[in-house]
Amino acid sequence: MASIKDVAAAAGVSVATVSRVLNAHPSVSADARARVLAAVESLGYRPNAVARSLRTDQTHTLGLVISDVLNPYFTELARSVEEEARSLGYSVIIGNADERPDLQDHHVRNLLDRRIDGLLVSPTDGGSPLMLDAARAGTPMVFVDRWIPGVDVPVVRADGRAAVQDLVAHLHALGHRRVAIIAGPAATTTGSERVEAFRAALAEYGLPLPDVYIGQGDFQAASGRRVTEGFLDLPEPPDAVFAADNLMALGALDAVRARGLRVPDDIALAAFDDIPWFVHTDPPVTAIAQPTGELGRAAVRALVDRIEGRPAASVTLAARLVVRRSCGETPEKTRTIPTPPLPPVQRSTT
């Protein structure tokens, strides 16, 4: 593959001049510029990004470590991240942790070795020493969706509390009183926060959230299935189940169907994270929708701010409840739950 030397030779100039032309440095004569451009064209020359990165100490690349690519929520997030990054002149390398801390570490290490300019992480656990060290060492980093408390890194996420309150109001209005939750791993913020928000909202209606109604899942479909089976085996099964993510809701649907039961007649179901498929499931699933695209874009902007020396801001956006049929038919007049506007509800500087 042609290098800058070949171009220089073909154009009859030095490599310095070729580099200047390529980097739009002003002091190059029109003549030299033309000859270089012609040589570049005829040789099909493309600058070697590896060499350039070594010299400039910048890769113009962002790392994105997500918990699970197979989760539509994260693939949508990844897509918006890539889009925004591209518009700002960055590429992104995605690492899929599959909810496994060891894999997450593998990817973080790999990305750091490649000297990416910044890291976007949705942590699978409380954070390995590796990641914590990187953050402390000043690697530009931003947490998205999930975060690790006590680490000085901006966080871009959705606040689902209001939406969870709306959901509980919805469930209560439909007469559900024994409500259960399929929680995510306690090591993740989204895992514990959603349970807490649910519990708090329930308390407002005087409803308890007994321990047997808190199932421990891992954000994957199989765990949703397993936990739901456990619920159904209870002497007094819940009459409504809230899954802390869309994949576990899918598993729950599986489990209910396998028993020959029906949603919502036998048991109501709701999920955190809305996805296109929920419109088409049987029945359509009531879900809490995050502004996923905006989350991804905001996270990239924050990270790039940090990389380019500007102060980076944490961002919290509101999630909202989308009512469908999986919790039961709503009387027409209460069909529309008042929802807060989508734009930021909070914006704090870090």
Add this chain to the structure above:
Amino acid sequence: MASIKDVAAAAGVSVATVSRVLNAHPSVSADARARVLAAVESLGYRPNAVARSLRTDQTHTLGLVISDVLNPYFTELARSVEEEARSLGYSVIIGNADERPDLQDHHVRNLLDRRIDGLLVSPTDGGSPLMLDAARAGTPMVFVDRWIPGVDVPVVRADGRAAVQDLVAHLHALGHRRVAIIAGPAATTTGSERVEAFRAALAEYGLPLPDVYIGQGDFQAASGRRVTEGFLDLPEPPDAVFAADNLMALGALDAVRARGLRVPDDIALAAFDDIPWFVHTDPPVTAIAQPTGELGRAAVRALVDRIEGRPAASVTLAARLVVRRSCGETPEKTRTIPTPPLPPVQRSTT
């Protein structure tokens, strides 16, 4: 960040010795090795992959350019690709073309600039000069799922013909006679092949595939919806629709529902590409399942063979029909369609 020089200084040896230790070169004394390892540990040193790549002219990285990350088929493919690559010591950088040739080109160029060791592509179109040139110039490349005819590049894909025949048999058995297809872009092999396979299978039953029953889609949900609306507006609408991918099937489902019609009572629906969600849609969708994971793994193996100087083989695996309820209830005895075994049906060397 600490460099190899710092390690050398800390260990009291030359950079050459450090490099030897790090690369498991045999002629290093136990003493020197221990001192180097200690220095590496205490400095938290990690080799700079950028510098290493520049020197060795290898990045141990594969590029994967897929047509649409939001399509579950491709995200599953991407996942299996990354997995297999990782087990072989490679990383992968994913580029999402979003079915847009210009974006596809952007990513191919970007990956080439980064000097990836090899490229896995599921082409969105007939191939830009850039990609064709790269193939001709000897960049290790493998096509996966879709391919470009006339280019000397190994292809790893699924052959859906037998499964399409099974599907047509199934539709015919259920009494469907006016069958339509939502095709993918003619510029893609999967776009045109699926139509041809469908037409051929139909012909065996003496059924026509008139032009008005061939809708032009682009593998995205919106086009499935649009095409289906067109079908439903016809003076004589089809009684069965076959969508050439899962996203267009989703769009079709939308369109049918929007008309207040029901699947399969008013119109039957089947899709190419099976995904977990199809089990849970209303009704569950009959689909042709590709061995997606195996496809991804085989593609990586072929590409790595090529990169490491071994001959790379094209691989064709069989797809199979998965019958659910979206084409109508099957009489119990014909419920199970005989399916060919999953393993390779063909294996040719390129």
Add this chain to the structure above:
DNA sequence: GTGACGCTTGGAATCGATTACATCGAGACG
């Protein structure tokens, strides 16, 4: 006429690794 200035240009150092080649010392062997 000449010094200063500004625009172009090239030479060479540099980024952080790998690796060919040279060197050095110790042990083996005749």
Add this chain to the structure above:
DNA sequence: CGTCTCGATGTAATCGATTCCAAGCGTCAC
């Protein structure tokens, strides 16, 4: 005891870019 061999190590070139510095040269003002 001289020499040969081999293991361990260091020196320096190299990969392909960017960029500092110096130098060449033309122009202009004084």
